[in-house]
Amino acid sequence: MSEQQIIAVVGATGAQGGGLVRAILADQSGRFAARALTRDPGSARAEELAALGAEVVEADLDDAAGLREAFKGAHGVFVVTNFWEPRTHEEEQARPATTRELEQAGNAARAGRDAGVRHFIWSTLPDTRGYFRPGDGTPTFGGTYKVPHADGKAEADRLFLESGVPTTFLQANVYYEAFQDMFAPQRDERGALVLHLGFGDARVPAQAAEDIGRTAFGVFRRGEVLAGRRVSVAGSVLTGDQYAAALGQALGEAVTYQPVGPDQIRAAGFPGAGEVGNMLQYLITAEQDIVDLIDGELLRELNPRLQSFDTWLATHRNTIPH
Template sequence: MSQQQIIAVVGATGAQGGGLVRAILADRSGRFAVRALTRRPDSARAEELAALGAEVVEADLDDVAGLRKAFDGAHGAFVVTNFWEPRTPEEERARPATTKEREQAGNAARAGQEAGVRHFVWSTLPDTRGYFRPGDGTPTFEGTYKVPHADAKAEADRFFLESGVPTTFLHANVYYEAFQDMFAPRRDERGALVLPLGFGDARVPAQAAEDIGRTALGIFRRGEVLAGSRVSVAGSVLTGAQYAAALGRALGEPVTYQAVTPDEIRAAGFPGAGEVGNMLQYLSTAERDIVELIDGELLRELNPELQSFDTWLAAHRDAIPR
């Protein structure tokens, strides 16, 4: 046990970090031990991880000294930030989520470098701004961002590059789990199932949440040879119509795709509508570059259990609202 290499996992009670913690604990090779970092080690999720065998350690991305201590002795560190963490309007005004993400990523990179971490896996996203034309009428946020939750992470990449610690840049795409809520099919006025999505005709990559963690484990297994690489996780790359067809097969009744334009989404008026509309416009405009980044052969080598949308639906269809 003492010869195991420790992987410190930021956000261990979240979707990405939790998936990695569980993947390490399930790994029969026993090569790695997992140190689960969380702000709330007394939470139910943290206690569940401890019961499964994880070392649970209190750590906060806003506390460099605490992070350094939590990273001490770790071979690798998985770092993820949470743009969508619930916050009050006062907190957002005082420190926008984009600022928080950049600062927290910088803190993690600095703490890991000082603690002697040998390999970072940083959960990031591409910078979307090059896919929007000046004056195209799409909203800009904080004077610079088009899709803040992606663009700010892309800006934070530099902290890991500057740290000198070998870093692999992991990109998650659309979550299959979104089809259980935000992207769930709905009944129209005739009672038929429809899938209203802003994918247009674009092919859009998606993956199960747990496959992000499993892929991260594969990256740590592969080691520093993947330093500097970008690994984009996707179990399926489908059009909106193909996602609808897959849902129809799983649910046992037709699901019709209804394309919703980014302009319609931006005009909907719900909180974050402008950013969501921009994000969906980016998915369409940048389709070729997004899809070309996905290396299916590498993904299957890193994670032999990688699930297609059909495979995931077969196990989760009862959780799809209808």
């Protein structure tokens, strides 16, 4: 058998990276070897990946020299940053999450270039700013951002292009797993199940977390032919009413969709309400562009096990609070 090609996976103990590592290790062809990068090789998740056969290597996106070493000999590198990593108020003031993501993405892009990596997959998101009108009253963050966790990643796209390393831009949508907590249906005063979501009447794509990693694996298998391509992962594209109907079918009890407007979300006052409201407004305003980006045929080729929402619910119905 020819020598295995190493795929270095940043964030290997997270949802996206972990899914990719497991997909590599489950592949019977043995074409690739998984190098799982983590800041804490002694964590339970890291040790679990090592037991499955991954090479676990300590690496930190803030350590450019360490990244170059971790990327040496790798054919491909999967890069994801964590905007939502818990941080103190002082840390956020000193180095905003968007600044941190840009710096980390730059470190990874340059390290891959210097290490001779042949293929990047960068886990990115869309730039939402073109979908907001100047003076429309929506809040702006960090001077320019409307949805910082998306817009910052979109800005980082250019860093991978500038590296000269062939890069595929992988884009996740709403997670099915959100219906296990913040999107879970709630009981109203009559005891009926209600799905309160800010999707309006828009069709909103979603996918299982593990399908992001499986799709990334499919991209590495396909190779550099997908360089420069933006691959948007979605197992289902449904309206709020359709998500409610699917939940009702799985739970054996009717679920009614009650849309919540972006303005209501922004006025709710919880931490991050402004950004969440803006994100939902983007999903509604940009609906057609978001849906048009999804290539269902390509996704099924890259990930034959891609799960629809109904399929996912069939095995996760007991995890939906109701």
